[in-house]
Amino acid sequence: MSVELPFAPVDAIIRRNSGDLRVSADAAEELARRIQEHGAALAKDAAERATADGRKTLMAADFGVEQVVDRSQLELPIAPVDRIARLDIDGRYRVAMDARIALADILEDYADNVAGAAATLAHHADRRTIQAEDIETYFSLFE
Template sequence: MSVELPFAPVDTIIRRNAGSLRVSADAAEELARRIQGHGATLAIDAAEHATADGRKTLMAQDFGVEQAIDKDSLTLPIAPVDRIARLRIDNKYRVAMDARIALADILEDYAEDIALAAATLARHANRRTIKAEDIQTYFELFE
Protein backbone atom coordinates (compact mmCIF):
# COMPACT_ATOMS: atom_id res chain seq x y z
CA MET A 1 0.00 0.00 0.00
CA SER A 2 1.46 3.34 -1.02
CA VAL A 3 1.47 6.17 1.46
CA GLU A 4 -0.99 8.88 0.44
CA LEU A 5 0.05 11.39 3.09
CA PRO A 6 2.99 13.68 2.25
CA PHE A 7 5.85 13.35 4.70
CA ALA A 8 6.48 17.10 5.14
CA PRO A 9 3.39 17.85 7.29
CA VAL A 10 4.03 14.70 9.31
CA ASP A 11 7.61 15.83 9.84
CA THR A 12 6.24 19.19 11.04
CA ILE A 13 4.07 17.43 13.62
CA ILE A 14 7.01 15.38 14.89
CA ARG A 15 9.25 18.46 15.10
CA ARG A 16 6.60 20.31 17.11
CA ASN A 17 7.00 17.61 19.75
CA ALA A 18 10.73 16.95 19.38
CA GLY A 19 12.13 19.93 21.21
CA SER A 20 15.87 19.98 20.51
CA LEU A 21 15.86 16.51 18.93
CA ARG A 22 16.42 15.94 15.24
CA VAL A 23 13.97 13.90 13.18
CA SER A 24 15.01 11.26 10.66
CA ALA A 25 13.19 11.03 7.34
CA ASP A 26 12.41 7.40 8.19
CA ALA A 27 10.54 8.52 11.31
CA ALA A 28 8.28 10.82 9.29
CA GLU A 29 7.67 8.06 6.74
CA GLU A 30 6.86 5.50 9.43
CA LEU A 31 4.48 7.85 11.19
CA ALA A 32 2.78 8.76 7.91
CA ARG A 33 2.25 5.05 7.21
CA ARG A 34 0.77 4.52 10.70
CA ILE A 35 -1.49 7.57 10.39
CA GLN A 36 -2.76 6.30 7.05
CA GLY A 37 -3.57 2.86 8.45
CA HIS A 38 -5.40 4.36 11.40
CA GLY A 39 -7.37 6.73 9.19
CA ALA A 40 -8.42 3.93 6.84
CA THR A 41 -9.61 1.87 9.82
CA LEU A 42 -11.59 4.81 11.21
CA ALA A 43 -13.22 5.28 7.79
CA ILE A 44 -14.41 1.66 7.81
CA ASP A 45 -16.19 2.30 11.11
CA ALA A 46 -17.57 5.60 9.80
CA ALA A 47 -18.91 3.85 6.70
CA GLU A 48 -20.70 1.35 8.93
CA HIS A 49 -22.34 4.24 10.83
CA ALA A 50 -23.38 5.92 7.58
CA THR A 51 -24.81 2.66 6.25
CA ALA A 52 -26.74 2.11 9.48
CA ASP A 53 -28.25 5.58 9.00
CA GLY A 54 -29.10 4.81 5.38
CA ARG A 55 -26.52 7.22 3.93
CA LYS A 56 -23.76 6.86 1.38
CA THR A 57 -21.98 10.01 2.51
CA LEU A 58 -19.61 9.94 5.44
CA MET A 59 -20.16 12.89 7.76
CA ALA A 60 -18.20 14.25 10.72
CA GLN A 61 -20.64 12.63 13.13
CA ASP A 62 -19.69 9.22 11.69
CA PHE A 63 -16.21 9.85 13.08
CA GLY A 64 -17.64 10.85 16.46
CA VAL A 65 -17.17 14.58 15.86
CA GLU A 66 -20.09 16.94 16.42
CA GLN A 67 -18.47 20.08 15.06
CA ALA A 68 -15.44 20.19 12.78
CA ILE A 69 -12.68 22.69 13.47
CA ASP A 70 -11.44 25.31 11.01
CA LYS A 71 -9.45 23.52 8.30
CA ASP A 72 -6.88 26.32 8.23
CA SER A 73 -5.78 25.34 11.74
CA LEU A 74 -4.73 21.86 10.58
CA THR A 75 -1.22 20.79 9.60
CA LEU A 76 -2.34 17.72 7.67
CA PRO A 77 -3.65 18.48 4.17
CA ILE A 78 -7.28 17.62 3.45
CA ALA A 79 -6.93 16.05 -0.04
CA PRO A 80 -4.68 13.17 1.08
CA VAL A 81 -6.90 12.60 4.10
CA ASP A 82 -9.83 12.21 1.69
CA ARG A 83 -7.88 9.55 -0.22
CA ILE A 84 -6.95 7.83 3.06
CA ALA A 85 -10.64 7.70 4.02
CA ARG A 86 -11.41 5.91 0.75
CA LEU A 87 -8.60 3.34 0.90
CA ARG A 88 -10.59 0.50 2.47
CA ILE A 89 -14.20 1.45 1.83
CA ASP A 90 -16.32 0.90 -1.26
CA ASN A 91 -16.33 3.57 -3.92
CA LYS A 92 -20.06 3.93 -3.37
CA TYR A 93 -19.34 6.22 -0.40
CA ARG A 94 -18.72 9.94 -0.60
CA VAL A 95 -16.78 11.81 2.06
CA ALA A 96 -18.27 15.16 3.02
CA MET A 97 -15.91 18.09 3.59
CA ASP A 98 -16.77 18.22 7.30
CA ALA A 99 -15.88 14.51 7.54
CA ARG A 100 -12.52 15.12 5.84
CA ILE A 101 -11.74 17.92 8.25
CA ALA A 102 -12.89 15.85 11.23
CA LEU A 103 -10.73 12.91 10.16
CA ALA A 104 -7.72 15.18 9.57
CA ASP A 105 -8.19 16.61 13.08
CA ILE A 106 -8.44 13.13 14.62
CA LEU A 107 -5.36 11.95 12.73
CA GLU A 108 -3.39 15.03 13.68
CA ASP A 109 -4.16 14.49 17.38
CA TYR A 110 -3.18 10.83 16.94
CA ALA A 111 0.10 11.85 15.31
CA GLU A 112 0.82 14.42 18.05
CA ASP A 113 0.48 11.74 20.76
CA ILE A 114 2.76 9.33 18.91
CA ALA A 115 5.33 12.03 18.12
CA LEU A 116 5.49 13.08 21.77
CA ALA A 117 5.99 9.48 22.86
CA ALA A 118 8.62 8.91 20.16
CA ALA A 119 10.56 11.93 21.42
CA THR A 120 10.44 10.52 24.94
CA LEU A 121 11.67 7.15 23.67
CA ALA A 122 14.55 8.76 21.76
CA ARG A 123 15.61 10.73 24.86
CA HIS A 124 15.36 7.57 26.96
CA ALA A 125 17.72 5.84 24.50
CA ASN A 126 20.14 8.80 24.88
CA ARG A 127 19.81 9.71 21.22
CA ARG A 128 19.56 13.15 19.68
CA THR A 129 17.46 11.93 16.75
CA ILE A 130 13.94 10.52 16.61
CA LYS A 131 14.06 7.46 14.39
CA ALA A 132 11.50 5.13 12.80
CA GLU A 133 12.32 2.61 15.51
CA ASP A 134 10.91 5.02 18.11
CA ILE A 135 7.59 5.09 16.25
CA GLN A 136 7.66 1.29 15.95
CA THR A 137 8.50 0.90 19.65
CA TYR A 138 5.54 3.08 20.56
CA PHE A 139 3.21 0.67 18.76
CA GLU A 140 4.88 -2.36 20.31
CA LEU A 141 4.39 -0.89 23.77
CA PHE A 142 1.00 0.78 23.51
CA GLU A 143 -1.03 -0.73 20.71
Protein backbone atom coordinates (compact mmCIF):
# COMPACT_ATOMS: atom_id res chain seq x y z
CA MET A 1 0.00 0.00 0.00
CA SER A 2 1.46 3.34 -0.99
CA VAL A 3 1.25 6.23 1.43
CA GLU A 4 -1.23 8.82 0.18
CA LEU A 5 -0.38 11.48 2.74
CA PRO A 6 2.46 13.88 1.94
CA PHE A 7 5.22 13.81 4.52
CA ALA A 8 5.61 17.60 4.88
CA PRO A 9 2.39 18.23 6.87
CA VAL A 10 3.09 15.15 8.99
CA ASP A 11 6.59 16.47 9.64
CA ALA A 12 5.06 19.81 10.68
CA ILE A 13 2.77 18.03 13.15
CA ILE A 14 5.69 16.15 14.68
CA ARG A 15 7.74 19.36 14.90
CA ARG A 16 5.00 21.23 16.75
CA ASN A 17 5.14 18.47 19.36
CA SER A 18 8.91 17.99 19.41
CA GLY A 19 10.11 21.00 21.36
CA ASP A 20 13.82 21.33 20.67
CA LEU A 21 14.20 17.87 19.11
CA ARG A 22 14.95 17.25 15.46
CA VAL A 23 12.76 14.99 13.36
CA SER A 24 14.07 12.29 11.04
CA ALA A 25 12.46 11.79 7.64
CA ASP A 26 11.83 8.18 8.60
CA ALA A 27 9.75 9.30 11.58
CA ALA A 28 7.51 11.44 9.37
CA GLU A 29 7.16 8.58 6.89
CA GLU A 30 6.29 6.06 9.62
CA LEU A 31 3.73 8.38 11.19
CA ALA A 32 2.18 9.12 7.78
CA ARG A 33 1.81 5.38 7.19
CA ARG A 34 0.20 4.89 10.62
CA ILE A 35 -2.15 7.85 10.06
CA GLN A 36 -3.21 6.35 6.75
CA GLU A 37 -3.94 2.93 8.28
CA HIS A 38 -5.97 4.52 11.08
CA GLY A 39 -7.89 6.76 8.68
CA ALA A 40 -8.77 3.88 6.36
CA ALA A 41 -10.05 1.85 9.33
CA LEU A 42 -12.14 4.79 10.57
CA ALA A 43 -13.63 5.27 7.10
CA LYS A 44 -14.51 1.59 6.87
CA ASP A 45 -16.40 1.86 10.17
CA ALA A 46 -18.08 5.07 8.97
CA ALA A 47 -19.15 3.31 5.76
CA GLU A 48 -20.80 0.60 7.83
CA ARG A 49 -22.74 3.26 9.75
CA ALA A 50 -23.79 4.97 6.51
CA THR A 51 -24.92 1.63 5.06
CA ALA A 52 -26.93 0.90 8.21
CA ASP A 53 -28.67 4.26 7.69
CA GLY A 54 -29.32 3.46 4.02
CA ARG A 55 -26.85 6.03 2.68
CA LYS A 56 -24.02 5.88 0.17
CA THR A 57 -22.44 9.13 1.40
CA LEU A 58 -20.22 9.30 4.44
CA MET A 59 -21.07 12.25 6.68
CA ALA A 60 -19.19 13.82 9.60
CA ALA A 61 -21.61 12.17 12.01
CA ASP A 62 -20.48 8.77 10.71
CA PHE A 63 -17.08 9.61 12.21
CA GLY A 64 -18.68 10.67 15.51
CA VAL A 65 -18.20 14.38 14.80
CA GLU A 66 -21.03 16.81 15.43
CA GLN A 67 -19.17 20.12 15.09
CA VAL A 68 -16.80 20.30 12.10
CA VAL A 69 -13.78 22.59 12.49
CA ASP A 70 -12.83 25.20 9.95
CA ARG A 71 -10.69 23.68 7.22
CA SER A 72 -8.08 26.43 7.53
CA GLN A 73 -7.24 25.27 11.08
CA LEU A 74 -5.91 21.93 9.84
CA GLU A 75 -2.36 21.01 8.89
CA LEU A 76 -3.35 17.87 6.98
CA PRO A 77 -4.50 18.50 3.40
CA ILE A 78 -8.04 17.39 2.54
CA ALA A 79 -7.43 15.72 -0.86
CA PRO A 80 -5.07 13.03 0.48
CA VAL A 81 -7.39 12.47 3.45
CA ASP A 82 -10.20 11.88 0.95
CA ARG A 83 -8.06 9.26 -0.83
CA ILE A 84 -7.24 7.65 2.53
CA ALA A 85 -10.96 7.48 3.35
CA ARG A 86 -11.58 5.57 0.12
CA LEU A 87 -8.76 3.01 0.50
CA ASP A 88 -10.78 0.23 2.15
CA ILE A 89 -14.34 1.10 1.13
CA ASP A 90 -16.09 0.28 -2.09
CA GLY A 91 -16.09 2.83 -4.87
CA ARG A 92 -19.83 3.11 -4.48
CA TYR A 93 -19.47 5.43 -1.47
CA ARG A 94 -19.11 9.18 -1.61
CA VAL A 95 -17.35 11.17 1.10
CA ALA A 96 -18.98 14.51 1.89
CA MET A 97 -16.70 17.51 2.38
CA ASP A 98 -17.66 17.83 6.04
CA ALA A 99 -16.71 14.15 6.50
CA ARG A 100 -13.31 14.75 4.88
CA ILE A 101 -12.65 17.70 7.17
CA ALA A 102 -13.87 15.74 10.21
CA LEU A 103 -11.60 12.83 9.33
CA ALA A 104 -8.63 15.17 8.80
CA ASP A 105 -9.28 16.70 12.24
CA ILE A 106 -9.49 13.26 13.88
CA LEU A 107 -6.29 12.14 12.15
CA GLU A 108 -4.48 15.33 13.12
CA ASP A 109 -5.41 14.83 16.79
CA TYR A 110 -4.25 11.23 16.48
CA ALA A 111 -0.94 12.38 14.96
CA ASP A 112 -0.47 15.00 17.71
CA ASN A 113 -0.90 12.33 20.39
CA VAL A 114 1.57 9.97 18.72
CA ALA A 115 4.08 12.75 18.02
CA GLY A 116 3.98 13.98 21.61
CA ALA A 117 4.59 10.46 22.90
CA ALA A 118 7.38 9.91 20.35
CA ALA A 119 9.09 13.08 21.60
CA THR A 120 8.89 11.76 25.15
CA LEU A 121 10.36 8.45 24.03
CA ALA A 122 13.23 10.20 22.21
CA HIS A 123 13.98 12.26 25.33
CA HIS A 124 13.89 9.09 27.42
CA ALA A 125 16.38 7.46 25.02
CA ASP A 126 18.56 10.55 25.48
CA ARG A 127 18.47 11.38 21.78
CA ARG A 128 18.12 14.76 20.09
CA THR A 129 16.17 13.37 17.13
CA ILE A 130 12.74 11.76 16.95
CA GLN A 131 13.16 8.62 14.86
CA ALA A 132 10.85 6.06 13.28
CA GLU A 133 11.65 3.69 16.14
CA ASP A 134 9.99 6.15 18.54
CA ILE A 135 6.78 5.98 16.50
CA GLU A 136 7.03 2.18 16.34
CA THR A 137 7.67 1.95 20.08
CA TYR A 138 4.60 4.06 20.78
CA PHE A 139 2.43 1.62 18.85
CA SER A 140 4.01 -1.43 20.42
CA LEU A 141 3.32 0.02 23.89
CA PHE A 142 -0.06 1.66 23.46
CA GLU A 143 -1.97 -0.09 20.70
